Amino acid sequence: MEIKKLLFVTKFDELRFDALQSLLGLRNAALEHVVFLYVIERDKVAMRRGKGYGKMEELRLKEKANIRFIDWAENLFEQGMEVGGYIVVGGFVQHVVSSCEKEAADLIVIGPPRKGKIEQIYAGSDITEIVRRTQKPLLVYRNPSQKGEVPESPFSRPLLVMDWSPAGERAVAYLKGLNKIVEELNVIHVNDEKDLKGSTVTELQMLRKETRKKLDDICDSLVDAGVNAKPHVYIGDAVNEAEKATEECRATMIIVPTSGKSSWKERFIGSTAGTLAEKSAFPVLIIPDPS
Amino acid sequence: MLSKTSALFIGLFVICIFSNSAFASNQEKSSVQDKNGTGHAVGSLSEGSNHERMPSEDLSHNSVHPDQGHGDADLGEVLPLWSCIPFACMLLSIALFPLLAPEFWHHHFGKVSAFWATCLGLPFLIVYKGPALYDILHIILADYVPFIILLWSLYTVSGGILLRGSLRGTPAVNVVMLIIGTLLASWMGTTGAAMLLIRPFLRANNYRKNRTFMVVFFIFLVANIGGSLTPLGDPPLFLGFLHGVSFFWTFRLIPQMLTVAILLLVIYFILDSYYYRKEGVTASEEEDVKVPLKLEGTYNFIFLAGIVGSVLMSGIVDWGEVNTLGVHRAVQDWVRDGLLIIMGILSLMATPLTLREDNSFSWFPIIEVAYLFIGIFITMVPCLLILKAGSRGELAFLINSVKNPYHYFWITGALSSFLDNAPTYLTFFNTALGSFYAGMAESQAVPLLMADKAIYLKAISAGAVFFGSCSYIGNAPNFMVRSISEEAGTPMPSFFGYILKYSLVILIPAFLIVTFIFFV
Numbered sequence: 001m002e003i004k005k006l007l008f009v010t011k012f013d014e015l016r017f018d019a020l021q022s023l024l025g026l027r028n029a030a031l032e033h034v035v036f037l038y039v040i041e042r043d044k045v046a047m048r049r050g051k052g053y054g055k056m057e058e059l060r061l062k063e064k065a066n067i068r069f070i071d072w073a074e075n076l077f078e079q080g081m082e083v084g085g086y087i088v089v090g091g092f093v094q095h096v097v098s099s100c101e102k103e104a105a106d107l108i109v110i111g112p113p114r115k116g117k118i119e120q121i122y123a124g125s126d127i128t129e130i131v132r133r134t135q136k137p138l139l140v141y142r143n144p145s146q147k148g149e150v151p152e153s154p155f156s157r158p159l160l161v162m163d164w165s166p167a168g169e170r171a172v173a174y175l176k177g178l179n180k181i182v183e184e185l186n187v188i189h190v191n192d193e194k195d196l197k198g199s200t201v202t203e204l205q206m207l208r209k210e211t212r213k214k215l216d217d218i219c220d221s222l223v224d225a226g227v228n229a230k231p232h233v234y235i236g237d238a239v240n241e242a243e244k245a246t247e248e249c250r251a252t253m254i255i256v257p258t259s260g261k262s263s264w265k266e267r268f269i270g271s272t273a274g275t276l277a278e279k280s281a282f283p284v285l286i287i288p289d290p291s
Numbered sequence: 292m293l294s295k296t297s298a299l300f301i302g303l304f305v306i307c308i309f310s311n312s313a314f315a316s317n318q319e320k321s322s323v324q325d326k327n328g329t330g331h332a333v334g335s336l337s338e339g340s341n342h343e344r345m346p347s348e349d350l351s352h353n354s355v356h357p358d359q360g361h362g363d364a365d366l367g368e369v370l371p372l373w374s375c376i377p378f379a380c381m382l383l384s385i386a387l388f389p390l391l392a393p394e395f396w397h398h399h400f401g402k403v404s405a406f407w408a409t410c411l412g413l414p415f416l417i418v419y420k421g422p423a424l425y426d427i428l429h430i431i432l433a434d435y436v437p438f439i440i441l442l443w444s445l446y447t448v449s450g451g452i453l454l455r456g457s458l459r460g461t462p463a464v465n466v467v468m469l470i471i472g473t474l475l476a477s478w479m480g481t482t483g484a485a486m487l488l489i490r491p492f493l494r495a496n497n498y499r500k501n502r503t504f505m506v507v508f509f510i511f512l513v514a515n516i517g518g519s520l521t522p523l524g525d526p527p528l529f530l531g532f533l534h535g536v537s538f539f540w541t542f543r544l545i546p547q548m549l550t551v552a553i554l555l556l557v558i559y560f561i562l563d564s565y566y567y568r569k570e571g572v573t574a575s576e577e578e579d580v581k582v583p584l585k586l587e588g589t590y591n592f593i594f595l596a597g598i599v600g601s602v603l604m605s606g607i608v609d610w611g612e613v614n615t616l617g618v619h620r621a622v623q624d625w626v627r628d629g630l631l632i633i634m635g636i637l638s639l640m641a642t643p644l645t646l647r648e649d650n651s652f653s654w655f656p657i658i659e660v661a662y663l664f665i666g667i668f669i670t671m672v673p674c675l676l677i678l679k680a681g682s683r684g685e686l687a688f689l690i691n692s693v694k695n696p697y698h699y700f701w702i703t704g705a706l707s708s709f710l711d712n713a714p715t716y717l718t719f720f721n722t723a724l725g726s727f728y729a730g731m732a733e734s735q736a737v738p739l740l741m742a743d744k745a746i747y748l749k750a751i752s753a754g755a756v757f758f759g760s761c762s763y764i765g766n767a768p769n770f771m772v773r774s775i776s777e778e779a780g781t782p783m784p785s786f787f788g789y790i791l792k793y794s795l796v797i798l799i800p801a802f803l804i805v806t807f808i809f810f811v
Contacts, residue, residue: 043655046774048397049389049764053777091780094648122639123654129644 002030002177007105009037009096012065014111017072017156019141023109024079025153028180035103036077036085038065039095046089062087093129100134109139112277127277131258131288137174140277140284154283159186159251161242161272162218167257171287172218175255179226186249187215187222188232208233238272239279246282254284349400353730366422367673367680373687374673377411381670382710385663386764387417390786400659411670424671425617432618434533435668438713440628441529442480444598444635449483450652451642452498456584460496462563465505466556468492469512471550476517477524477596485514485649485768491584493779501566502781506772507793508559512552514768515760519548519753523602525766527707527716527755534720535737536748538606542744547805554801572580588642594634594787601630656771667714678721681729690726696810700750703800704758708765716755723747750810760777761794762786 003026008015020034040061045054065087073083084103088095100108113126131138141154162168175185189211196204215231222229232249234241246254258273259286277284384403388396396403415423458464468488476484492509496502499753501641519525521541522532528541605627612619682691693702727744728736740748759766763773763786773783784792 042651045655046778047391047653047655047771048774049385049659049770051389051393052763052770052773053775054782055777090651091648124644131553133645 001127004030005033005035005092005103005105006031007035007037007096007100007103007108009108009110010040011038011062011111012068014114015109015141017068017075020072020109022140022152022154024081025155025181026107026178027081028177029039029077029155031081033082033084033238035099035105036072036083037068037096037099038085038087039092040065040087040089041092042090051065058089058168071198093126096126097133100130100136105136107139108134108138109141112140112142126272127274127286129271130273131286135197135288135290138286140286141282142283151183154253154267155181156183157186157231157250157252158182158243158255159188159246159249160216160255161238161245161254161257162187162189162274163257163259163269165257165289166216167259167260167287167289170290171255171257172222174287175227176222176225182227184284185222185227185229185231186232186245186251187214187219188242188245190234190238191235192238195234204235231233239275242272242276243280243282246280251282253285254280255285255287257287296307297352299307313628313799319548328588351743354532366419366426367676367678367684370677370685372672372677372685374411374415375677377407378667378674378714380410381407381666382714385711386709389764389770401662404662408669409659410664411673415577415673423672426676428616429618430668430672430675431665432615433620433624434530434717435665437533437624437628438526438529438668438694440631441523441598441602442482442526442660443629443657444631444638445480445483445523445595446657447635448591448594448598448638449487450647450650451588451594451638452483452487452651453587453646454487454491454584455587455649456582458495458584460499460664462493462560462567464495465563468495469556469559472509472513473517474514477520478599480523481514481518481525481766482768482771484517485772488513489772489775490651493776493781497779498572499566500570500572503615503783504562504566504793505559506714506776506781506783507789508555510762510772511555511793511798514772515766516548516551516555516757517795519544519756521599523599525756525773526713526761528752529602530713530717530750531720531752532602534717535735536741540741541752543648544749544753544756547749547757547809549806550805551757551801554804555797558797561587575718588646590641591638594638594641597634597637598631601627601634604630651775656767660767661780663711664713667711671714671717674718675721678725679729681725683729684725686722686725692720692723693719693726696750697806699747699749700754700806700810703751703754704761707758709753712755712766716751719747719751719752719754723751733777746810753809755797757805761798762790 003085006023006026006111010016023286024031040058044061045058048054049223057113069085073085076083086095088099090113096108096110099105108130110126110130115123115126125138127138133151158175160171160175175182191207191211196207199207211233212231215233219229219231232245234245240257242254254276256273256276258271273284273286315626322390379405384407386401388400398408409637412427458468468491472484472488472492475487479487489506489509492505496505499505513527519528519541522529522536522538524541528536532538605621605623608623610622610626613622613625615625624742674686678685680689681687684690693699699722703715705720706715722734723740724731724733725745727747728739731739760769777783783789
């Protein structure tokens with residue numbers, strides 16, 4: 001599984017060119033083509049009481065984005081990369097999905113979600129929808145200066161939150177394909193504390209051994225593929241423990257598989273992947289269920 | 292920082308004025324109480340009033356059971372006229388800000404609404420305490436909540452229906468589309484019908500040169516006049532329903548609606564035929580490829596039927612009352628609201644997001660309405676109370692000057708053209724109640740208004756709905772249709788261009804004809 005084409009979805013203020021540059025290490029893996037996408041959300045130019053449709057505003061925003069994209073493209077051309085771009089008006093998710101399909105991108109990069117909890121309940125989460133509809137890995141990325149330190153090469157020391165699902169297996173396969181850029185991979189599994197209530201110490205030890213065995217097997221397969229992987233077992237809340245593990249292991253990114261709960265279930269209950277993507281200070285790569 | 296300080300200063304200033312007024316009013320009230328011993332304030336305006344019977348028993352009844360109307364009539368008699376200023380400012384803000392400062396309005400309309408609501412609500416609560424709290428709670432629970440729930444459910448459900456495919460926009464096809472839209476508007480709301488049909492309407496005519504007038508007539512008929520037959524059609528009529536106007540009563544507007552609709556359709560057909568021949572344009576081969584019409588998300592019609600059934604049910608059954616935060620509301624009203632929410636949620640769950648995306652569905656318009664109407668409803672409390680007090684309230688001059696049905700039709704209409712038509716309807720609905728049945732409980736007065744003074748209610752209803760089409764800001768779907776049309780490349784007239792070229796030339800003569808036939 002290679003990353004040849006990257007769809008870089010930006011609104012400029014939350015994801016700038018320096019963020020993209022920090023991802024160019026992926027060229028060592030296979031990256032050769034970057035497609036920019038700027039979606040002018042319809043509410044910004046349409047449905048204005050007293051003003052109607054802001055055609056001039058649309059043109060102004062498009063031109064502004066075009067100027068940035070030309071500048072970025074020149075820089076990438078110099079580095080020998082292929083570049084494309086879209087500037088469109090409409091629904092954010094709709095255009096990310098359609099551009100991803102059109103370009104057959106291998107990885108989508110977007111900025112941190114902005115929707116509040118209430119908005120997510122009635123309108124759904126952009127992240128969940130994009131992942132569900134594209135079935136492509138989605139990297140929720142932040143500008144290097146934003147909230148916490150984002151390293152220069154986020155793929156160098158990732159942390160995989162393993163959950164034994166088909167999506168988890170896909171994540172492992174994905175990481176094997178990145179063996180040229182991953183320096184060290186920490187693989188963790190978080191046993192949910194709620195499920196362990198009433199367990200004896202012996203039972204806990206047994207569980208730890210079982211989990212560790214499974215993680216060892218995964219790490220062995222990764223090492224065979226040329227990825228330096230280390231296993232860790234955690235107990236607690238998946239989101240909190242993943243964050244803790246990322247700091248403990250000095251990881252540069254969290255990779256989290258998602259089994260694809262129904263969109264409605266996720267709106268109310270949430271998911272580990274969704275919550276991490278929203279809250280974590282680290283870049284979060286979501287790997288969807290292949291089915 | 293500066294704006295916060297100014298807001299605080301204005302708030303304190305208004306409290307001071309309110310306090311002085313309340314003090315004066317209380318003194319007056321005390322003296323009246325000493326005289327008649329009834330414990331009810333009788334404003335000075337009641338003396339010499341030539342209006343309707345107003346026995347003190349009626350007031351007493353209203354005070355004991357304030358739920359039956361909007362609070363107690365006493366407050367309406369002592370409230371000063373300028374307590375309506377925040378309401379006027381709220382409506383003027385909605386009318387003027389989008390024109391004068393569109394960017395500011397787009398980003399801050401919620402704050403503007405909260406500002407005017409606070410300007411009225413805070414001093415009103417401090418000065419009048421319990422009764423004021425009751426009136427605010429009453430209008431929120433009995434008017435705002437069901438109003439927003441209905442609009443949300445209609446908007447959500449109708450936004451899940453998508454008409455794909457294209458027709459060829461000949462004058463006959465266009466007239467048929469306008470007729471279908473006009474008929475649908477009363478059942479799925481003017482917003483729902485307009486959103487369902489505007490894109491197919493634009494697609495059908497994208498090869499035509501002159502399209503502007505088509506969209507204008509679409510706004511006239513589908514986004515406004517078509518919604519006059521049921522409380523689901525247009526927000527003002529649902530407010531009437533919430534205040535006791537029966538569901539099917541609005542069918543009595545059929546003659547007025549048909550008169551205007553037929554007039555407009557005839558004018559439209561003549562205009563469209565003229566331009567069609569003059570243009571001599573035929574669709575290019577590419578454009579002429581007919582994509583068969585296909586209605587998607589049709590299961591939403593079931594939810595739509597559920598909405599109609601729920602609203603009907605709440606008007607038919609009587610399951611008693613339930614006290615919520617001191618406000619008595621009928622059980623069936625709460626059940627209706629719950630069912631409407633369920634219908635909306637079912638529609639959201641059943642309709643694929645991709646279908647809504649293809650419909651360019653956005654929550655923005657309904658969020659805007661929700662923010663604006665909380666401000667409108669709170670600020671209009673004094674105005675409604677004063678109107679309810681009839682000739683004993685400070686708006687007696689208005690009640691006395693608005694006498695004939697055509698007065699109601701034109702004044703409600705003129706204001707509905709530029710201010711929001713829902714609060715305008717409620718204002719004149721209460722003017723009529725205050726004029727004919729001052730002090731009487733709403734539950735008693737509204738049936739009398741429907742039966743004995745039906746022509747007045749028809750004038751108010753028709754005025755509020757029909758005149759909503761006179762400007763882009765008269766009714767919410769107007770600006771939405773304009774925006775969609777411009778986005779699709781159909782040039783639309785400016786705000787004043789719309790009024791001068793179309794409303795004054797086409798609508799006003801049509802409304803004059805309606806006036807002479809029905810309201811003189």
